[in-house]
Amino acid sequence: METYVTCPHCKRTISNDPIIDDAATGAGSAARSITCECGERISYWVITAQLRKQKTVGSRVQKWFRSFSTAQD
Numbered sequence: 745m746e747t748y749v750t751c752p753h754c755k756r757t758i759s760n761d762p763i764i765d766d767a768a769t770g771a772g773s774a775a776r777s778i779t780c781e782c783g784e785r786i787s788y789w790v791i792t793a794q795l796r797k798q799k800t801v802g803s804r805v806q807k808w809f810r811s812f813s814t815a816q817d
Contacts, residue, residue, distance in 0.1 A: 746759055747759065747764050747765065747767075747768045747795060747798070748764070748798075749761075749764055749778065749786060749790070749791050749794050749795070750794065751780040751782060751784050751786060752784065752786070752790070753780065753782055753784040754780060754781075754782040754784065756780060756781065756782065758778060758780060758786075761778060763776050763777070763778055763788070763791065764778070764791055764795070767788060767791045767792045767795055768795050772788060773788065774787075774788045774789060775788070776788050778791065
């Protein structure tokens, strides 16, 4: 399962970042952050909160249903 974070300002999806991977495994420190292309600073705590939300059953079911509506035929 790919881990990603959405910028709260521009809604751009950020993935494949070592800080996100560290937050997903519980490693890293609160002093670390990501800067989006729009200039928004995304803190470690925002990253962990978004990753926690991605793991809930409701969001996984919702993502599954959306995959049908956005599927290319």
